[in-house]
């Protein structure tokens with residue numbers, strides 16, 4: 001198998017292709033990306049046979065921005081016979097994957113594929129039995145073993161391959177399924193919730209998203225993001241000239257500052273989270289976030305960068321590189337991740353965590 005299949009948001013195939021081409025080349029795995037506009041996926045074909053496997057091991061999935069899932073696949077299986085679609089799929093995986101821990105039969109995230117998804121659900125049952133009999137799949141689910149992916153792009157037509165549990169998305173189709181909380185003041189609440197699922201490991205939620213932490217929310221109104229922080233029993237400074245939802249103010253956990261988010265400075269030194277959803281030029285937001293982190297005004301930040309119409313991958317990369325430079329110049333060691341989330345449209349979400357500060361006199365952080 002010498003191809004990498006990358007799932008992405010429909011309409012962002014070019015960005016996904018530009019990104020994988022650049023990052024694969026950094027890992028000396030050369031090839032070319034096949035892009036079909038609006039398909040919801042990209043195929044990166046490596047010139048060397050082993051490079052696809054090498055890439056899914058060495059290219060950190062967490063460093064990909066426009067990709068929701070990364071799978072090694074072989075040639076497209078076409079015209080699967082309706083009377084037995086199971087055997088060709090099982091045959092393609094036999095000898096390639098052993099004792100996988102999970103099977104996901106998936107489709108691109110497009111309207112056209114919705115019908116196909118119904119077939120995928122039905123097809124999963126006989127395929128699972130066949131893969132187990134062939135030793136491709138374990139008899140029980142295991143999160144520590146590879147995941148088998150069967151990706152239908154049309155009826156009877158699929159890519160087949162696997163992803164690695166330590167370097168993939170844990171979610172079906174790379175999308176966390178979240179339910180809109182009916183008492184949240186805006187739908188964008190799901191963006192921050194998804195960001196928590198994608199960027200913060202579940203076993204660290206209690207420490208990093210736990211009760212009693214202080215947070216600042218820039219561009220907070222009407223309060224969808226603040227809602228997520230309040231729900232986790234945090235105290236929130238909400239900065240925005242607009243009105244906050246009364247239900248949030250009634251909790252007593254929210255201080256509303258009617259101020260410009262670019263001028264607001266925290267009065268306290270105990271802010272853990274900075275979140276920011278202000279609709280502004282990406283470069284302005286990126287600079288502001290870097291300033292907060294360099295000055296030690298927060299420990300972690302989650303914010304959106306709105307995308308321009310063209311050269312979107314380049315624009316995001318430049319902003320991330322600028323933040324990285326500013327942090328380094330400020331003596332701040334940080335982990336930076338960015339992802340176009342399912343709930344992001346023309347934007348990406350960035351997460352930055354200060355690891356420790358090298359500046360003399362500044363308190364070290366784990």
Ligand SMILES: C[S@@+](CC[C@H](N)C(=O)[O-])C[C@H]1O[C@@H](n2cnc3c(N)ncnc32)[C@H](O)[C@@H]1O
Nearest residue numbers: 186188219221222223224225240260261277278
């Ligand atoms: C997309 S909305 C935020 C939605 C919010 N995150 C939620 O979940 O309900 C953007 C908000 O940013 C605010 N905003 C834009 N520029 C701002 C600035 N310079 N200072 C403070 N707020 C700003 C707007 O008033 C608007 O309420």
